Amino acid sequence: MRERIVLEVSNVAKHFGGLRAVDDVSFNVREHEVMGIIGPNGSGKTTMMNLISGALVPTAGDITLDDMLISGRPAREISRAGVGRTFQLVRVLPGLSVIENVMAGAVFGHKRLWGREARRHAERQLERVGIGHAAKLPVSALTYIDEKRVELARALAGDPRVLLLDEWLAGLNPTELQTGIELIKSLRDDGRTVILVEHVMDAIRSLCDRCVVMSSGVKIAEGTPAEVLSDKEVIRAYLGDGDA
């Protein structure tokens, strides 16, 4: 039996002046699925993530979460509706400790907790991503991978049904990459639905159930990683612009 649809992107566009960063894109994401959004540099992937999370408002089209229209709503409402995210350039609050950064996610996310309960919940998320030992450190003392883990823990603290990961695996060494892939798989096994933007092909092959491929703002393919990565138009898009 097919899993039900959690997120639906319908004919969505985002124009920046004359530039069509996202141009009439539609796709569905099923419950417990890892969906990859891939494509060459500048093809509109991050813009699509920003449209889903509410950081940007679409020029046209609708995005629904469980049949609730979320496009056009403020980002904090979309977060409370159950969409959590990490950013391409890690965004942690440098003046706060690791645990305080994660607690911020518990306060503002889908699951709203306060005080001691928020702290315990945040501690569990830090354990979940493998840095329980670092709770009291200032985030400024962390390595890059651990900052990424903090950001992931903060997103998880809101208990999102849909988790958006924007190049979360970028910049990791091969060992960290394997750990990161296993971590994302385990989040899916927890019942989360994951949408990720990724350039690392090994990660795409081993993680994604399906992929949407974008090129110049347009969806050019959709299917399993094996299907889309052998698609002639996809190969042309990656090889054609010289910067993929």
Ligand SMILES: Nc1ncnc2c1ncn2[C@@H]1O[C@H](COP(=O)(O)OP(=O)(O)OP(=O)(O)O)[C@@H](O)[C@H]1O
């Ligand atoms: N706020 C903005 N204002 C104007 N143009 C923008 C804005 N954000 C993105 N763009 C443009 O929209 C296009 C798509 O950008 P986007 O960042 O979504 O691509 P991407 O596929 O995520 O790229 P990369 O893989 O390099 O991160 C690019 O041409 C980019 O310059």
